[in-house]
Amino acid sequence: MRIGVFVCQCGTNIASTVDTERVAQEVKKLPDVVYTTTYMYTCSEPGQQEIQRAIEEHNLQGVVVAACSPRMHEPTFRRAVEKAGLNRYMFEMANIREHVSWVSNDREANTKKAIELVRMAVAKLRFNQPLFPSRVAINKRVMVIGGGVAGIQAALDCADAGLDVVLVERRTSIGGKMAQLDKTFPTIDCSSCILGPKMVDVAQKENITLHAYSEIESVSGYVGNFAVRVRKKATYVDWKACTGCGVCMEKCPSRKVPDEFNEGLSFTRAINIPFPQAIPKKATINRSYCIYFTKGKCGICAKVCPAKAIRYDMTDEVVTEEVGAIIVATGYDLFDPSAYGEYGAGQYRDVITGIQYERILSASGPFGGHIKRPSDGREPKDVVFIACVGSRDASVGRPYCSGVCCMYIAKQAILTKDHIPNSRSYVFYMDIRSPAKNYDEFVRRAQEEYGVQYIRGRVGKIYPRGDRLVVQGMDTLLGIQVEVEADLVVLATGIEASRGARELAEKLHISYDQYGFFMENHPKLRPVETNTAGIYLAGVCQGPKDIPASVAQGSAAAAKVLALFARDTIETSPQVASVTERACIACGKCIEVCPYGAIRWKELKGGVRKAEVITTVCQGCGLCNATCPPKAIQLQHATDNQILAEIEELCA
Amino acid sequence: MWSEITKKLQETVQNIMPQVEAVIGWERGFNEIRIKPVVIKKEGDISKLVWNPFCVQNLSGYLVKSPAVIPREGRRVAICVKGCDSRSVTALIQEGFLKRDQIFIIGIPCSGTVDWRKVMKRLERSSVIHRAEIKDGRLMVEHAEGVEEIPLREILLRRCLRCVYPNPTVSDVVIGETVSPHIEKEDLYKDVEAFERKSLDERRKFWAETLSRCIRCYACRNACPLCICQDWCIAERRDPKWVTQKPTLKDILLFHGIHALHLAGRCTECGECERVCPMEIPVMFIKEKLNETTLRLFSYEAGIDSNLVPPLLTFNPHETGI
Ligand SMILES: Cc1cc2nc3c(=O)[nH]c(=O)nc-3n(C[C@H](O)[C@H](O)[C@H](O)COP(=O)(O)OP(=O)(O)OC[C@H]3O[C@@H](n4cnc5c(N)ncnc54)[C@H](O)[C@@H]3O)c2cc1C
Ligand code: SF4
Ligand code: SF4
Ligand code: SF4
Numbered sequence: 001m002r003i004g005v006f007v008c009q010c011g012t013n014i015a016s017t018v019d020t021e022r023v024a025q026e027v028k029k030l031p032d033v034v035y036t037t038t039y040m041y042t043c044s045e046p047g048q049q050e051i052q053r054a055i056e057e058h059n060l061q062g063v064v065v066a067a068c069s070p071r072m073h074e075p076t077f078r079r080a081v082e083k084a085g086l087n088r089y090m091f092e093m094a095n096i097r098e099h100v101s102w103v104s105n106d107r108e109a110n111t112k113k114a115i116e117l118v119r120m121a122v123a124k125l126r127f128n129q130p131l132f133p134s135r136v137a138i139n140k141r142v143m144v145i146g147g148g149v150a151g152i153q154a155a156l157d158c159a160d161a162g163l164d165v166v167l168v169e170r171r172t173s174i175g176g177k178m179a180q181l182d183k184t185f186p187t188i189d190c191s192s193c194i195l196g197p198k199m200v201d202v203a204q205k206e207n208i209t210l211h212a213y214s215e216i217e218s219v220s221g222y223v224g225n226f227a228v229r230v231r232k233k234a235t236y237v238d239w240k241a242c243t244g245c246g247v248c249m250e251k252c253p254s255r256k257v258p259d260e261f262n263e264g265l266s267f268t269r270a271i272n273i274p275f276p277q278a279i280p281k282k283a284t285i286n287r288s289y290c291i292y293f294t295k296g297k298c299g300i301c302a303k304v305c306p307a308k309a310i311r312y313d314m315t316d317e318v319v320t321e322e323v324g325a326i327i328v329a330t331g332y333d334l335f336d337p338s339a340y341g342e343y344g345a346g347q348y349r350d351v352i353t354g355i356q357y358e359r360i361l362s363a364s365g366p367f368g369g370h371i372k373r374p375s376d377g378r379e380p381k382d383v384v385f386i387a388c389v390g391s392r393d394a395s396v397g398r399p400y401c402s403g404v405c406c407m408y409i410a411k412q413a414i415l416t417k418d419h420i421p422n423s424r425s426y427v428f429y430m431d432i433r434s435p436a437k438n439y440d441e442f443v444r445r446a447q448e449e450y451g452v453q454y455i456r457g458r459v460g461k462i463y464p465r466g467d468r469l470v471v472q473g474m475d476t477l478l479g480i481q482v483e484v485e486a487d488l489v490v491l492a493t494g495i496e497a498s499r500g501a502r503e504l505a506e507k508l509h510i511s512y513d514q515y516g517f518f519m520e521n522h523p524k525l526r527p528v529e530t531n532t533a534g535i536y537l538a539g540v541c542q543g544p545k546d547i548p549a550s551v552a553q554g555s556a557a558a559a560k561v562l563a564l565f566a567r568d569t570i571e572t573s574p575q576v577a578s579v580t581e582r583a584c585i586a587c588g589k590c591i592e593v594c595p596y597g598a599i600r601w602k603e604l605k606g607g608v609r610k611a612e613v614i615t616t617v618c619q620g621c622g623l624c625n626a627t628c629p630p631k632a633i634q635l636q637h638a639t640d641n642q643i644l645a646e647i648e649e650l651c652a
Numbered sequence: 653m654w655s656e657i658t659k660k661l662q663e664t665v666q667n668i669m670p671q672v673e674a675v676i677g678w679e680r681g682f683n684e685i686r687i688k689p690v691v692i693k694k695e696g697d698i699s700k701l702v703w704n705p706f707c708v709q710n711l712s713g714y715l716v717k718s719p720a721v722i723p724r725e726g727r728r729v730a731i732c733v734k735g736c737d738s739r740s741v742t743a744l745i746q747e748g749f750l751k752r753d754q755i756f757i758i759g760i761p762c763s764g765t766v767d768w769r770k771v772m773k774r775l776e777r778s779s780v781i782h783r784a785e786i787k788d789g790r791l792m793v794e795h796a797e798g799v800e801e802i803p804l805r806e807i808l809l810r811r812c813l814r815c816v817y818p819n820p821t822v823s824d825v826v827i828g829e830t831v832s833p834h835i836e837k838e839d840l841y842k843d844v845e846a847f848e849r850k851s852l853d854e855r856r857k858f859w860a861e862t863l864s865r866c867i868r869c870y871a872c873r874n875a876c877p878l879c880i881c882q883d884w885c886i887a888e889r890r891d892p893k894w895v896t897q898k899p900t901l902k903d904i905l906l907f908h909g910i911h912a913l914h915l916a917g918r919c920t921e922c923g924e925c926e927r928v929c930p931m932e933i934p935v936m937f938i939k940e941k942l943n944e945t946t947l948r949l950f951s952y953e954a955g956i957d958s959n960l961v962p963p964l965l966t967f968n969p970h971e972t973g974i
Contacts, residue, residue, distance in 0.1 A: 583884045588748055595967040623967070629914045630884035631892050640892035 001126055004035040004060040005118060006051055007096075008042035008067035014101040019111040023066065023096075027118045032126060034058055043073050051077070052084035061086070062125045066094040066118045087130030089574070089637055094121040116650060123649035127642045131574035136616050138224035139324040140565045143168065145216060145504070148176020149547055150539025151329030152198050153554030154561075155208055158327075161562050165208045166321045168230055172213045173278035175199055176331050180261065182361035184547060185411040186442035192277055192364070199279040209321075212280055215500075217318055219507050220597060222617035223534030224324045224570050234314040236285035237271070241309035244281035246273060248301035248310070257289040259366070263356045265374060266366035271301045276364060283309075325534045325561045328508065328518060329554065330501060332540040335390025335398060335494040342461045343389065343491060349375040350469060351462060351489045354385075354408055361415050371419050373488055376467065380423065380487030383416050384471045385409045386459050387429040391494035398494055400515065403544035405492035406433045410446040412490065417450045425452045426484050428459050428473050436548070455482060462489060495544040509596045510535055517543045528557045532596070532619065536560050575637045576618035577625060583632035584610045590624035590633050599624060599633075654704035654786065657760065657828045661732070664758060664825055665698050668730055672756055674721050675730040676714050678707040684784040685768050685793075689714070691721055703732070703827070705786055708765045708809065710922045712740040713877035716749045723754035731755060734762035736811065738820035739920035739955030740877040745822075746958050747918070747965070749880065759820025763831045764804065764812035766791065769932070771807050775800055811923025811936065816840055821956055841944040843937070859905075865931040866904045868897075872925035872935045873911055878918050886910065912938040917946045917964040920955035 007024045009015035024036040035058045039047050042065055054060060063081050067073065070093040078088035094117040100110050140163060144155045147169035155167045167174070178184075179199075181191035202208055217229040237248075254270035261274045268274075270289040273281055283301075291298035292312060302310040334355060337345035345351050350373045352360075363369035373380055387409055391402040406429065413425040432454075434440045446452045459473035471484045497516025505512045510530040511519040518537050521529040528536050536557040539550040564570070577590075577598070586609045591599045596619050602612035611633060613624075622635045631640055665675050679690035679700040687706040691714075692698055711731055714721050723729040733741060738759055744750045766786075771793065772779065780796040791802045805813075816833045820826060847855065870887065873879045886894045887907045894910065895903045911925075921943060925935040946952050950963040 583889075585881050585884055587880055589965055592961070592965045593967050627965070629886075630881040630889075631886050631894070632884065634892070640894065644893060 001032050001061045002034045002059055003030075003032045003062045003064065003122055003125060004051070004054050004058060005033055005037075005064045005066065005122070006042050006047075006054075007036065007038045007114075007118070008047075008065065009038060009040050010067060010097055010101075011041065014067070014097050017101045017105055017107055017110050018096060018114045019107060020114075022111055023114045023118060026115045027122065030119060030122055033122060035060065042067055043076055048076070048080040051080050055081065055084040055086060062090045062092070062128060064092045064094060064118060064121045064125060066096045066114060066121070068097040069095050087132075089131040090125070090128055092121040092125045092128070094118045120646040120649050123645040124642045127639065127645055128637070131636055133571040133574050134615060135569040135571055136224055137569050138565060138567065139226075139322055140164070141166065141321075141323040142325045142327065142561050142565075143226070143228055143321060143323040144327045144329060146170075146176070146328065146330035146498075146539070146541065147174030147202070147210075147212070148329060148331040148539055148550070149178040149195060149198075150331070150541075150550040150554040151176070151327070152195075152202055153551045154327045154329060154538050154558045156198060156201055156205070157555050157558035158561055159205045159207050161558070163207065163561070163565065165205075166228075166230075166323060167202065167208055167210045168214050168216065169210070169212045170215050170330075171274070172235070172282070172284045173274050173280065174202060174210070174212065175275075175277075175279070177355070178547060179275065179277070180263070180355060180362075181358045182363075182365070183411065183415060185407045186436075186438045188411065188414070196277050199277065203279045210280065211319070212282075213284060216504060216507055219326075219509070221322075222598075222614065223532075223564070224616070226323050226326060226534065228321050228323060228326070230319050230321055232317045232319060234316050235282070236287070236290075236311055236314045237283045238309045238311050238314075239280065239282045241307045242282045242305075243307050243309075244273060244278075244283070245306065246283070247304050247306065248283055249273060251300050251304045253298065253300060254289050254291050257286055262359045262366045263353070265352075265356055265359055285310075285312075325536065325564055326508065327536045327538055327554075327557045327561065328504070328510070328530075328541055329538040329550075329557075330498045330504060330541040332495045332497065332544070333499050335396075335496050337389050337491045337493050339396050340389060343386070343459070343489075344462050344469075345491060348462070348464060348469060348489075349373075350380075350487065351491065354405065354412065354490055354492045357412055357490045358408075361412065361419070371416065371488075378467075378487070379420060381420070382468075382484065382486045383413070383423060383425045383488045383490065384469075384484055384486040385413060385425065385427045385490045385492060386471075387427065387492045388458075389491040389493045390496070391492075392430060398496065398515070401433060401544070402492075402495040403433070404546045405494065406443065407439060407546065409490075409492050410434075410443045410452070413452040414446050414450050417452075425450075426471075426486070427452060427454045428471070429454060429456060430458065431456075436546070455484075457482070495540060498541060501541065508532065508535055510537075517541065528553055528560055534564065572616045573620065574615075575620045575635070576615045577613045577620070577622070577633050577635050578615075579611050579613060580632045580634065581610045583630050585630055585632070586610060587629065589627045589629070593623045593627045594618075595621065595623065654702075657703045658701065660827045661703050661758065661760070662698050662701050664827060665692065665701060665730070666695070668756055668825075669695055669698070671728060672730045673723075673727045675701075675732075675758075676711045676721060677701045677732040677758075678703065678709065678711075683781045685766065685771060685781060701732075703760055705762075705764060705766050705804070706768070706784075707732075707734070708768075708927060710734075710737045710740055710875075710877055710924045712737050712744060713875065713924075715741070715755065716744060716877065716880060717882065723750065725754070728754050728756060730758060732758045732760060733820055733823070734760055734765070735818040735820055736762075736815060736920065736922040738822050739817060740922050741955075742822050742958050743878055743918060743920050743955035743962075746955070746960065746962060747878075752958065757820070757823045757825075759823030759826045761819045761826065761828050761831045762812075763818060764808040764815070764834065766804070766807050767809040767927070771802065774802055774807070809923060809927060810934070811921065811926065814840060814843070817956075822958065841940060841947075844940050844944050847937075848941075860901060862933055863904050863908060864901055865933055866908070867931060868899070868904065868907065869930060871928045871930060872933075875924040875928040876911075876915070877922065877924070878915060878920070879911070881914075908935070908938060911935075912942055915939050916942045917950070917952065917962045918954050919943055 007020045020038045028036045082088045096114040143166045144151045214232045217231045221227045248271045252269035258264045259266045259268040271285045287293045359365040434443045457474035457476040461472045475482045501516045538553040538557040598617035624633045675692040678687045681688040778795040778797040783794040919939040
């Protein structure tokens with residue numbers, strides 16, 4: 001092979017601590033290396049032209065660039081060599097910047113290490129093979145999982161662009177957490193007034209198929225061609241017939257069913273429509289409270305339903321949806337405050353959570369929009385808000401900031417004053433986080449116009465005194481202990497990953513962080529892509545954020561899907577696993593370990609089985625290769641021979 | 653005692669013969685202490701079968717490596733197993749190489765098998781054995797130069813002295829009384845622990861000396877019931893080029909490293925690799941270290957529960973401890 005080596009100075013980034021000239025001279029002595037040079041900025045246009053000129057002039061068959069991390073510029077150089085007529089995989093990069101010049105000032109040692117890295121790259125290049133991508137057709141339907149505001153936005157944007165959309169929501173109505181909110185910061189506009197129309201749009205768009213009360217059973221396939229099995233849970237009501245009139249709900253004798261939508265502050269019926277604006281507006285029977293299911297008799301709803309929609313014998317149904325891309329927008333759940341025993345959540349009825357307070361504030365909430373204490377229905381005068389309950393606290397495993405609590409506390413304090421003008425609000429906080437547009441002004445308004453008292457410090461204890469609560473804490477600015485008597489205490493419970501997020505991630509083969517939030521491909525440059533091609537993220541499922549950011553991500557994810565679907569076929573990377581059939585002993589270990597389900601059995605004549613890689617699904621992680629005992633399965637462009645050649649060179 | 657069990661074994665095989673294609677067991681070899689494997693396919697051969705502490709071979713490898721007796725749809729095969737051998741069978745079922753309903757397992761509790769090399773070393777110059785008998789925990793050998801009596805414990809295989817599963821963990825029929833293990837389970841890896849207390853230099857020296865004896869005959873690999881690559885073993889292939897045929901310590905070490913790592917989380921410690929090594933290299937010792945790690949990290953022992961997936965053959969994001 002005729003190999004050319006280009007040692008980049010990267011201005012002074014590399015040249016200041018690596019003797020690039022010497023690197024070029026030394027590697028010139030290697031067998032097969034016929035041309036070496038150094039260059040100021042190899043990635044620049046003239047730098048790339050220099051590579052192309054050398055390829056032509058010296059008949060190079062392979063190129064090594066010793067420069068920066070391949071993450072950024074490998075594609076650049078691959079394109080450059082391809083333009084000069086080489087296959088783009090006849091190129092190797094040695095990282096002598098992040099791995100060498102930036103980590104040490106020892107010029108001698110650096111130069112030696114740089115030479116070693118280039119020698120390894122050359123050793124590998126000798127085993128490189130031209131590789132060619134393949135193309136597959138795209139099924140231009142998209143699935144959105146989770147019907148909160150992020151998922152709704154994504155679904156609507158895709159539908160507006162003319163795509164067929166399948167929206168899967170776990171609960172009986174879409175809307176997510178935003179549907180439960182009263183008003184929204186920083187503009188204090190009514191949550192359901194701005195979300196409601198979007199929810200109605202979802203119901204009315206003909207190209208959106210909504211599977212409510214449904215969950216993902218399994219996912220197979222790959223970008224452009226996923227097959228998703230969706231379990232439609234039994235509602236015991238034929239939704240095609242149900243008109244949402246609500247007569248059943250009125251007549252249902254099982255009246256002590258905790259109302260989830262109202263966060264347990266009121267009761268609903270065993271058959272219910274979760275809230276008036278629900279989409280779809282259909283009734284569902286809650287089996288654990290239904291007298292028919294628990295005691296075997298009743299059947300009142302079936303008698304009263306004018307549409308004859310009740311079906312006690314209904315069972316779950318599994319449907320398969322074929323889509324080309326998936327947007328995951330499964331949102332979040334809230335921290336259980338009982339972890340802080342000293343706050344008495346669950347023990348004192350007037351210690352409530354922020355989301356419960358949203359319901360109390362809401363006109364459609366448990367108290368018709370009048371602020372009352374859950375214990376005795378009395379209107380509170382002194383309300384204490386406690387920030388960071390299950391946020392920024394490593395001792396409860398939640399070291400991260402939930403991002404929205406500072407803001408919704410300010411909102412709720414303002415609303416409290418609006419509802420009860422002679423009330424007083426106090427906020428115990430650690431720091432105030434209000435960085436977005438108009439946010440800090442909003443918090444200041446709470447403090448200055450609404451007279452909300454902010455006390456910087458943590459609360460140590462809450463205990464009852466008469467029918468009120470004493471909140472004891474530290475004011476760290478004044479350095480004194482403070483005690484506030486309150487009628488109502490609101491705990492700003494932190495955001496945590498949605499229940500079942502990890503299990504869903506495993507079905508989708510996407511990664512998640514230690515807290516269960518789904519991982520984006522790159523925190524800055526690819527924020528709504530996952531590591532699995534064709535699967536995108538939107539909203540809080542990726543990490544805590546507010547409504548504007550969730551909506552922006554919903555639209556961003558939709559844009560990514562549209563970009564993907566703008567072509568009819570997609571190119572797949574050839575850097576995937578491939579089986580040498582004669583060496584495969586059919587042990588099946590690769591099939592077991594592949595996290596992407598990318599390997600299956602192939603039957604040859606006479607019933608002989610061999611492993612087969614579905615190249616479009618394979619992500620090139622290499623687990624199969626590491627596991628395969630006879631090394632029959634090899635990762636293209638990172639074969640055992642290539643890696644062994646590098647090690648051999650390093651240890652030589 | 654041994655003849656009684658042998659008799660029972662033959663009766664059992666007589667009864668199941670109509671249901672199976674073949675029975676894999678042991679028969680007498682060229683003298684009484686050298687037993688060899690046998691495949692019984694017709695009733696007339698049943699009388700060849702024996703059971704005694706010289707039945708050292710783990711026969712389960714035949715179920716996956718020997719085309720003549722590999723069980724398949726419509727061909728059920730019976731196999732005789734000791735406690736250790738039964739774990740190999742379970743491991744093969746776990747990994748999908750065997751279907752439980754295609755094999756009939758005759759389990760025999762075992763209180764230890766004899767290392768013929770240890771016996772021969774006690775007989776000094778003599779190599780011709782006329783008669784051998786084990787009674788009351790002692791071996792009595794009549795040989796060309798006289799009679800020798802040796803306590804059984806002194807001539808058991810190393811694997812048997814550290815056995816904690818002497819009774820078959822899976823079987824369709826059990827012949828003989830349940831026996832108790834030689835050691836407590838918590839002592840299973842005390843040899844590994846003792847070795848690890850030595851200095852790095854000492855350990856390196858031990859392995860360099862020991863492994864340099866290896867002639868790369870691959871007997872260890874061939875005897876291992878779980879070494880399933882056969883002709884495609886990368887120790888003998890040059891593409892991909894993991895090892896060369898050069899007789900250097902580096903290549904030997906690499907071979908044994910590969911052999912051991914391919915058994916990580918799978919090895920059942922049947923000790924066949926070590927038993928068959930002509931150079932008396934304690935090959936299983938390397939795997940004991942891996943098994944000690946597997947047990948510590950994953951609370952897993954291979955070949956105990958056929959419903960479990962070996963820890964390294966699964967992708968489990970909830971894995972803890974590593
Ligand atoms: C008390 C409180 C007040 C707030 N006030 C404001 C405010 O005033 N302004 C503001 O900007 N932000 C506010 N927020 C933040 C706001 O709630 C979120 O930013 C927003 O709801 C995120 O939307 P989402 O679609 O990402 O998630 P969600 O609203 O959680 O929606 C996720 C949806 O996915 C569904 N789902 C979950 N798992 C699955 C699954 N496996 N399969 C199918 N479906 C699934 C859920 O049922 C849900 O419908 C507040 C938060 C709280 C806790
Ligand atoms: S490289 Fe192997 S393990 Fe990884 S995705 Fe491809 S087939 Fe699966
Ligand atoms: S692990 Fe290797 S030998 Fe086993 S089935 Fe897969 S490719 Fe074939
Ligand atoms: S049996 Fe012994 S000599 Fe033969 S390859 Fe194995 S360790 Fe080496």
